[in-house]
Amino acid sequence: MVPSPNSPKSPCFPDCLNWLMDNQLDDGSWGLLPHRSPFIKDTLSSTLACVLALKRWNVGKDQINKGMWLHVYVLLCTPRIQIMKQSNLVAGLHYIESNFASANDKSQVSPFGFDIIFPGMLEYAKDLNIKLPLNQTDLSVMLHERALELRRYVCRLL
Template sequence: MVQRQERREEESDIALCGAGRRCGAGRAWEQLLNAGPPPQPSSYDTAWVAIVPAPGSPQSSRFPKCVDWILRNQSGDGSWGPQADGSGDGPWLLGKDALSSTMACVLALRTWGVGDEHVGKGLRFIGHNASLVTDDRSDTPAGFNVIFPGMLTHAMGMGLEIPRESTRLPGFPHQQIRQLRCSAERVLPAKKRWQN
C-alpha cells in the first residue's frame, strides 16, 4: 500500500512528453519557471544584438526593442551594466565590465543615429573611469584586453570623440598585442595536434 502511494506521487511528478511518453522533467521545469524574477538582461549582449541590421534594411536595427532598452536603461553616471544596488545609480560591480557594456551600448546607439545625449554621457563615463583599464586590482572579463581597445578603435572610426584618457593609457595597446600572441600560442599548438 505504501509503495503504491509513493508510486502515484512519483508519477504525478512526471510530465507527459508528447504522444503520451513520460519524462521526469515536469517538477524541475515548474521549479525553474517559478523560481523568482528572471535575471536582468545583459547590457553588453543587448547592445551587440541591437547592432544587427534588419534584413533588407541595413539602415535600421533588426531588433529595435533592444535599442529602446538601451535608451531606457542608462545609469545616472552614464554607464550601462550591472549595478550593486540594482537601482542603476549606485557603484557597479565590475569596473571593466561597466566599461565594456558602456562602450558596446554607445556603439549600438551611434550605429542607428539615436540617443546623442546618452552617447555623450557614456563617453564621459568611459573617460572618467579609463584608469580601470590598466588596474590589476579590477576583475578583468575574458578577452577584455583585446575587445575593449577594438571597440575604442571602432568608435573612433565612427567619428566618435573618445576621451583622451581612454586612448593614452600606458601600455594598453601592448596588452592587446600580448594577449593576442598568448591566445595564438595556445590555439596554434592545439590546432597542429588536431591536424596530425
C-alpha cells in the same frame, strides 16, 4: 548592432535601441551594479558597447541638442536639481572618460576576454568617429597589451 536582413541601413532589433535609451543609469553607464563596484571593467564594457550601438544607428541625434538645452535650463532655473538630461551618447562617453583609468588597473576584476574585447571596441569607436577623450598613454598601453595577447593566442594555435 545587427542590421536588418530586409534593410542593412536599419537595425534588426530596434526595440533594443529603445531599451538602451530608457535604461541608462544616472551616472551615464549601463550595468547592473553601482559604478564604484569591484566590477567596473564590466560596466565600462557594457557602457562602451551601448554607446557603439547608439552611434552605429545614429540614435539620439535630436536628443543631443534638446538634452543640452534642458540641462542648461534645469541648472539655471532650479540649481538644486542635479538631473543631467544629456544625450545618452554624451553621458556614456563621460562615464567612460571618468572611469577609464580602471580599465588598466590590474587590481580590478576583469571579465573574461576584457583585455581583447574592450580595446577592440575602442578601435571600433574610432572607426565610427567617436571622439573618446581618453588618456593616450593608457590607451596605447591597452592596445599594446591586446596585440601581445593576440600574438600569444596565435602562437598557441600554431
